[in-house]
Each structure stands twice: as C-alpha cells, then as structure tokens.
Amino acid sequence: MRRPTETVRDPSAATGSTPKLSIQDVSKTFESSRGSVQALTATDLDVQEGEFVTIVGPSGCGKSTLLMIASGLETPSSGRVLIDDDPAGPPGPRRSVVFQQFALFPHMTAEQNIGFGLRMRGGLTRARKQELVAAQVETMRLTGFEKAYPSELSGGMQQRVAIARALVLDPEILLMDEPFGALDAQTRTAMQDEMAAMRSRLNCTILFVTHSVEEAVFLGDRIVVMSARPGRISHELSVSSDFEWKRHQIEHAMSERSFNELREEVWRHLHAGGTRRAVHDAPDGGHDDAPDDAPGGG
Numbered sequence: 431m432r433r434p435t436e437t438v439r440d441p442s443a444a445t446g447s448t449p450k451l452s453i454q455d456v457s458k459t460f461e462s463s464r465g466s467v468q469a470l471t472a473t474d475l476d477v478q479e480g481e482f483v484t485i486v487g488p489s490g491c492g493k494s495t496l497l498m499i500a501s502g503l504e505t506p507s508s509g510r511v512l513i514d515d516d517p518a519g520p521p522g523p524r525r526s527v528v529f530q531q532f533a534l535f536p537h538m539t540a541e542q543n544i545g546f547g548l549r550m551r552g553g554l555t556r557a558r559k560q561e562l563v564a565a566q567v568e569t570m571r572l573t574g575f576e577k578a579y580p581s582e583l584s585g586g587m588q589q590r591v592a593i594a595r596a597l598v599l600d601p602e603i604l605l606m607d608e609p610f611g612a613l614d615a616q617t618r619t620a621m622q623d624e625m626a627a628m629r630s631r632l633n634c635t636i637l638f639v640t641h642s643v644e645e646a647v648f649l650g651d652r653i654v655v656m657s658a659r660p661g662r663i664s665h666e667l668s669v670s671s672d673f674e675w676k677r678h679q680i681e682h683a684m685s686e687r688s689f690n691e692l693r694e695e696v697w698r699h700l701h702a703g704g705t706r707r708a709v710h711d712a713p714d715g716g717h718d719d720a721p722d723d724a725p726g727g728g
C-alpha cells in the first residue's frame with residue numbers, strides 16, 4: 431500500500447528532468463548597524479515545472495528571505511538561483527510575486543492595479559492589454575468592481591486583485607508570501623478553495639509560503655518544512671495527488687484521516703526542527719494553526 435507521504439530530497443533525481451526553479455546552496459546574512467543576522471543557511475531547493483510547493487516554518491526562519499531571493503528582489507550572500515538551468519538574473523516577467531499585505535496602489539482602480547505590470551511590457555497593443563486585464567477580472571470574479579479603488583474592496587477582493595496583478599503577466603513562476611495571511615478565517619477558506627480550483631488552469635510553477643499547516647497540506651504537491659533561525663530546510667514531504675480530498679474543498683478535506691495524518695507529520699517536523707530533537711522524540715500535542723508558536727530554537 432502506498433504511504434500517504436514520503437520524503438523526497440531531490441525530485442529531479444527521480445524524474446531526471448531539469449527543475450523549473452533551482453535554488454542552489456543559497457544563504458543570506460543581513461548586515462546592519464546592530465550587527466549581522468544569518469537569515470538562511472546554505473539551502474537547496476528544486477521545484478519542477480508545474481509543481482506547487484508550499485513552505486512552512488516558524489516565524490523568522492527565513493521563508494520570506496528565501497522567496498525574495500527566488501524572485502530576484504533580494505540577492506543571496508552565497509549560492510545561486512537558476513531558471514531552466516540558466517542564472518535567474520534580476521526580477522523580470524518570468525517571475526511574479528504576491529505579498530501578504532496586498533501592496534495595491536490606493537490611488538488606482540482595481541483594473542489599473544491589475545494592469546500595472548503590463549505598462550512596462552512592450553509588444554502589446556493597448557487593446558490587447560485591456561483584454562488581458564478583463565480576462566483576469568473575470569477569472570478572479572471581480573466583474574462589476576473594475577473601477578473600484580482598493581479602499582472600496584473587501585480584503586478578499588483586494589487579495590484577488592493582487593493575485594490577478596501577478597497572473598496578468600503570465601509568469602512562469604509564481605511566488606506567494608502568505609498571500610492569505612491577512613484575511614479573516616472565512617475569506618481565507620474561500621481563497622484556499624479558489625486557489626486549489628484555479629490551480630489546474632494556471633500554467634505556472636508555484637512556491638507558496640504560509641503560516642498555516644492546513645493550507646500547506648491542502649495546496650501543496652510538496653511541503654517544505656523549515657527550521658528556526660538560522661533557517662534551513664529540515665524536511666520535505668510529497669503529497670500524492672491520488673488523495674480523494676485533493677478534489678474536495680478544504681473544510682471537507684480536513685475531516686479526512688489521510689489529511690490529518692499528513693498534518694500531524696508536518697507538525698512533528700516543525701516541532702523537531704524548532705527544538706532540534708530527533709523526529710521520533712517530537713511531541714505531537716497542542717496544535718494550532720501557527721507554526722511560529724512551535725518551540726523556538728536559537
């Protein structure tokens with residue numbers, strides 16, 4: 431019988447294919463007047479084309495740093511980032527980022543926000559740009575709110591605008607940093623379902639940081655667990671697409687035994703990483719939905 435999870439250190443070794451995104455030996459130390467902070471120790475992560483990888487870890491373990499390095503917005507202290515085996519270089523349209531705090535322009539309407547990145551894009555007529563924006567408005571169920579300003583939109587709608595703004599660029603790689611973190615519980619659940627449903631229509635590779643173990647399990651093809659500062663990847667689990675709950679909404683999925691086994695397993699690795707204890711010694715009680723409450727390590 432197939433085990434619900436298995437550890438895969440290097441999926442490219444199994445498939446023999448070139449990873450879409452390859453983070454190789456990447457570390458980051460921030461220097462400031464107060465001294466230096468090692469945010470990330472040498473980290474390797476390969477993401478295959480079309481794969482949806484979720485990252486969980488305690489607060490401050492370097493998840494955002496890793497994502498920003500993957501996006502090109504932050505430079506690593508050592509190591510390199512490759513896309514299709516070539517140096518990724520500075521940020522560009524092949525990679526789009528969705529931030530936790532929406533980061534919309536308050537003085538622009540929803541459609542202006544969505545189309546913002548297209549302004550810099552050459553080779554597209556004005557009509558084509560409008561078409562692309564309109565398609566995103568429809569996909570993200572924002573019809574009727576095209577002319578609304580961010581302050582006139584609900585949190586969920588604002589986040590849908592932020593996602594539309596990233597998707598309109600037709601990125602090969604979508605990098606999402608706790609995109610649903612600022613939403614209320616109900617909106618968040620709706621967005622998680624939407625993300626899962628939309629996924630098959632999205633033609634991109636996704637790296638998704640979250641504080642929610644449930645969200646990581648529900649959305650990820652693979653879950654990367656990071657341990658406390660200085661951050662490193664302590665474990666990876668792959669999630670079989672054979673699970674029936676993969677085709678259900680999250681509320682339903684969470685009542686499935688196999689879902690909960692996976693969730694428990696991720697929590698065990700989070701606790702083990704935080705305390706640097708062996709996995710088999712890890713406690714498994716006292717769960718909530720916030721890995722930053724996992725025992726912190728130095």
Ligand SMILES: Nc1ncnc2c1ncn2[C@@H]1O[C@H](COP(=O)(O)OP(=O)(O)OP(=O)(O)O)[C@@H](O)[C@H]1O
Nearest residue numbers: 460462467468469488489490491492493494495496
């Ligand atoms: N620009 C910066 N200058 C100095 N230190 C930084 C900078 N950005 C991040 N750090 C430090 O690097 C470490 C990792 O930060 P990072 O934001 O990547 O963590 P995180 O895992 O995303 O945390 P959270 O879950 O709270 O968002 C932290 O100790 C943080 O204080």
Ligand SMILES: [Mg+2]
Nearest residue numbers: 493494495607
């Ligand atoms: Mg962060």
